Amino acid sequence: MNKAKKLLYSQKIAPYVFVLPFILSLLIFWLYPLVTGITMSFQDVTFGGKAWIGTAHYAKLAGDKFFKIAVLNSVEYMALTLLLMVPIPMLLAVLMESRLTKARGVWKVIMYVPALTSVVISGLLFRLMFSEGVNGQMNVIMAAFGKPAQAWLKSKGTGWCALLLLCVWRWTGVNMLYYVAGLKAIDTSLYESGDIDGANGWQKFRYITIPLLKPTTVYVITISVFAGLSMFLESFMIWNGNSSPKNIGLTIVGYLYKRGIEKNDMGYACAVGVILMVIALAINFAQLLATGTFSLKKKKGE
Amino acid sequence: MAKNTSTPNQKTMAANHKVGTAVATGLFAFLCAFIAFPLVCGLLGSFRDGQKVITTGMSLDLHSPVSLQNYRELFAKFAPSGMTDDVILNSQKYFMWYKNSLILTLTTVVLTLLVCYFIAYGLTMYKYKLQGFLFFMVIATMSVPFEILMLPLYQEITTLGIINTNAGVILPGLCAAGTIFFFKQYMTSLPKELLDAGRVDGCTEYGIAVKIMMPITKPAFASQAIMCAMGSWNNMLWPMLVYRDTNKFTLQIGLNTLLTPYGNNYNLLIAGSMFGILPILVIYLIFNRYLVEGMTSGAVKG
Numbered sequence: 001m002n003k004a005k006k007l008l009y010s011q012k013i014a015p016y017v018f019v020l021p022f023i024l025s026l027l028i029f030w031l032y033p034l035v036t037g038i039t040m041s042f043q044d045v046t047f048g049g050k051a052w053i054g055t056a057h058y059a060k061l062a063g064d065k066f067f068k069i070a071v072l073n074s075v076e077y078m079a080l081t082l083l084l085m086v087p088i089p090m091l092l093a094v095l096m097e098s099r100l101t102k103a104r105g106v107w108k109v110i111m112y113v114p115a116l117t118s119v120v121i122s123g124l125l126f127r128l129m130f131s132e133g134v135n136g137q138m139n140v141i142m143a144a145f146g147k148p149a150q151a152w153l154k155s156k157g158t159g160w161c162a163l164l165l166l167c168v169w170r171w172t173g174v175n176m177l178y179y180v181a182g183l184k185a186i187d188t189s190l191y192e193s194g195d196i197d198g199a200n201g202w203q204k205f206r207y208i209t210i211p212l213l214k215p216t217t218v219y220v221i222t223i224s225v226f227a228g229l230s231m232f233l234e235s236f237m238i239w240n241g242n243s244s245p246k247n248i249g250l251t252i253v254g255y256l257y258k259r260g261i262e263k264n265d266m267g268y269a270c271a272v273g274v275i276l277m278v279i280a281l282a283i284n285f286a287q288l289l290a291t292g293t294f295s296l297k298k299k300k301g302e
Numbered sequence: 303m304a305k306n307t308s309t310p311n312q313k314t315m316a317a318n319h320k321v322g323t324a325v326a327t328g329l330f331a332f333l334c335a336f337i338a339f340p341l342v343c344g345l346l347g348s349f350r351d352g353q354k355v356i357t358t359g360m361s362l363d364l365h366s367p368v369s370l371q372n373y374r375e376l377f378a379k380f381a382p383s384g385m386t387d388d389v390i391l392n393s394q395k396y397f398m399w400y401k402n403s404l405i406l407t408l409t410t411v412v413l414t415l416l417v418c419y420f421i422a423y424g425l426t427m428y429k430y431k432l433q434g435f436l437f438f439m440v441i442a443t444m445s446v447p448f449e450i451l452m453l454p455l456y457q458e459i460t461t462l463g464i465i466n467t468n469a470g471v472i473l474p475g476l477c478a479a480g481t482i483f484f485f486k487q488y489m490t491s492l493p494k495e496l497l498d499a500g501r502v503d504g505c506t507e508y509g510i511a512v513k514i515m516m517p518i519t520k521p522a523f524a525s526q527a528i529m530c531a532m533g534s535w536n537n538m539l540w541p542m543l544v545y546r547d548t549n550k551f552t553l554q555i556g557l558n559t560l561l562t563p564y565g566n567n568y569n570l571l572i573a574g575s576m577f578g579i580l581p582i583l584v585i586y587l588i589f590n591r592y593l594v595e596g597m598t599s600g601a602v603k604g
Contacts, residue, residue, distance in 0.1 A: 011428065014507035018424025019436055021417050025477035030443050033454035040454065092333075100319070100326035107330040109590055114337055116582045118536035120554045121575045124561070125340040125360075128347065133358030137343060140362070169337065177594055230447040233538055240561055253449045260453040261543065273450040280447055 041271035050267075057271035067272065069247050070255040075279070077251065078228030080160075081167050085175055085224050086217065092172070093179030094209060108180070111173030122170055123237025127153070130162040130238075153239065156248040162238055163249070175220055182216030183209070218291050222284055229280050232257060252276045341579075348372055348576045352568030372573035392570050398549055399556035403535060404581070406552055410472050410534040411527055417476050418526070419519065422485030423511050427497060437486070444479040448540070456543050470544040471537075481526050488522040489515075525592040528585060535582050553578050 007013055041057055043050040061067050096104055114122065129137040130152040139149040152158040186209070194204045232253035236242055239249045242258050252272060260269030347360030349368045355361075378385040378393035385393075425437055455474055456465075464470040492515065500510040538554045545551055551559070557578060560571040586593065 009506050009508070011507060012430070015424045015428035015430050015433070017508075018420045018511070019432075022421040022424075022436065022440070022477045022482070025474075026439055026443065029455065029458075029474040029477075030446075030451065033451040033458055034446065036454040036457070037450060095326050096330070098326065100322045101330060102323060102327045103330075107334055108594070109587075110334040110337060112590070112593070113341070113583070113586070116532060116536075116586055117341075117579055118554050119538055120557050121344075121579060122340070124557075124571075124575055125344045128355065128360050129340060129343060131359035135355075135361040135363075136359030137339075137362070139359065169340065173337070181594075226447050230449045232449065237558075256449065256453070261456075266453055266457065269453050273453065277446060277450045281445070284445065 037270045037273055040267050041274045043267050045266040045270075053267075057268050058275075060268070061271055061275065066247065066250065067255060070250045070252045070272075071275070071279070073248070073250055074229050074231065074252040074276075077160075077163070077231055078225060078283075080164055081228045082221065082224050084164065084168055085171055086220055088168075089172055089175035089220070090179050090210075090213065090217070092176045093183055094205065096176065097180060097183045108173075108177065111176060113173070114170045115174045117170070119233040119237055122166060123234060126162050126166045126169075127238050127240070130158070154245050156246075159238070159244070159248050163234060166234055166238065175224075178216055178220055179213065182213045186212045214291065218288070221287055221291075225283050225287065226280060229276065229283070252279075344572070345576055348573045350572075352570070352572050353566065355572055356568045372569040373577075375569050376573040376577060392567060395548070396553075396556065396570060396574050399551050399553045400578075402550060403553040406468055406471065406541075407531055407534040409468060410475075411530045413472060414476055414478055414481060414530050415523055415526055418478060418481040419485055419516065419523070420511065421477060422482045422489055423515065425482070426486050426489040427494065427511075427515075440479050440482050440486075444483070452540065452543065459544060465544060466546045466550060467544075471541050475540070478530070481530065484526055485519070485522055488519060492518060521592065521595070524589065525595045528589050528593045531585060532582055 008017070040050070042052060042054060044053045044056075095101060096107065101107070117125075131139070132149060132151045132153070133139065134143070134149050136149075136152070138152055142148070142150060150158065153162060190208050190212075191204055194208055199207070230253050231251050235244065235249035235251055235254060239245075242250075242254050242262065244250060253276070256269045256272040256276070259265045259272060343360040343362060346362060346368075347355045349370065349372065350361060350366065352372060374381070375385065375389045376393060376396065378390045379397055380393075382390050425433060425440070451474075459465050459470045459474070462470075464473070496514055496518075497510055500514045505513065536554060537552070538558070541552050542555050542558075545555060548556075548559070553574075557571060557575055560567040560574070
């Protein structure tokens, strides 16, 4: 008894006691669902039980036209958000931290506010701004130009404007603050030596700022890839539920939700989830290779 | 010679700087107006007839009728005189969701922070065999989107009998990798000599973690508390799966149910949405300094 207590309080056992919740959580709420998810994707899951059906779900997915729409939508959304949510926040952060901008504190506080709103509330606001009704802000603008009211959310082009604008509105400030933090970590003496060497503003940005912001860029790209590929609730709110006209708002997670929760076809939905994971990991792996994150350690070792 | 040329040069530079300042500051002022716009629309809309707002959009026309009716209905629970039973019932429902969200958020924040602190402590303060592997697993859990685990987790929670409970919502996310990561980053910079000093003074390993190290980790707690509160208050997808009873819903799920065209709850929806941003906005405005520290820690170090 006493011995056991002594052991429990020893420096050898204590760290394991500290990390025990993580180990349990890892096994119960991460590894177990991950493994069941993958195994269920090879099973037919019904109320009665589970039956192995091999790769039948994947074969069906290959020919599933809704799944194809969902994958294309998710990848397109991810690509567009990457185009919008990496360079613009970076430039804004540089401008924000330049000596030119006054009242920085105020702008920073305001620009973060949209991220505080939930998807439900911000989605509702954007849905109403893009409303078909005459009082929707977009239609008010149309009326000012003498054009008739439009059904903005019924076609992909304009509907996606609402979707992307919602994303830009909510996350530009957040990504900008990531870059602001990245900029603060850059040694100012580098810019001074740039000045001495006669570098102009663009050259300093190109050869000092961008390379030294790389860790931030890698981080922002990584979270944007995940967020973009697994986008669901934004579309769910803009189109009031999981059924948009002609499936213009159908995403991979939306399809997973539809199959798994609404139609209770867990096996098939898990196969969708596995494909999502493969796509997400592949893109991030490619990204880390392309940005050379893996080779960083090598360089340090030399 | 040099003196003669420098004067006009300085003048143009000063003029350029002034123009630059005006342009940069103006740009951020414009961006902040763009950011405030949807929220202002929503706020104005909340003083107008809900049915009309949902069907025709949020009018910015200052001549159209404005009333406090929506808010009177929202708070009907507290001032029931002259209200129909339906309205009072709805108001009671709304504040039940509000209370549920507050309780859930508070519990989540306290539990998550404590558990993650101890895990990070165990990962940082000792040297042992599994340390590197466990930290790698923290990163690994971050690189699998939650949406993939969602369905198997849903089944697991059902089997464990904690569906429709707060435990079902909180437990799977308790060991939040991002929070552990942040605490670990923070603790790495703390002096480890304090541990030995504590040991000499006769403190146990657990006593050191609680009495000596926890107080000096306060800033990390502050920033993570806000991040965690935001995430929990606005969380939607997972709680939507776990809660089955209307009287257990969180505010976000509840608001979403008000969107159905069947019940005429639009007054409540629009006023309730605006009132639903309030708690997190207040916390943000008080603690926003800590929040910026919290969110940027991962980005800088990459």
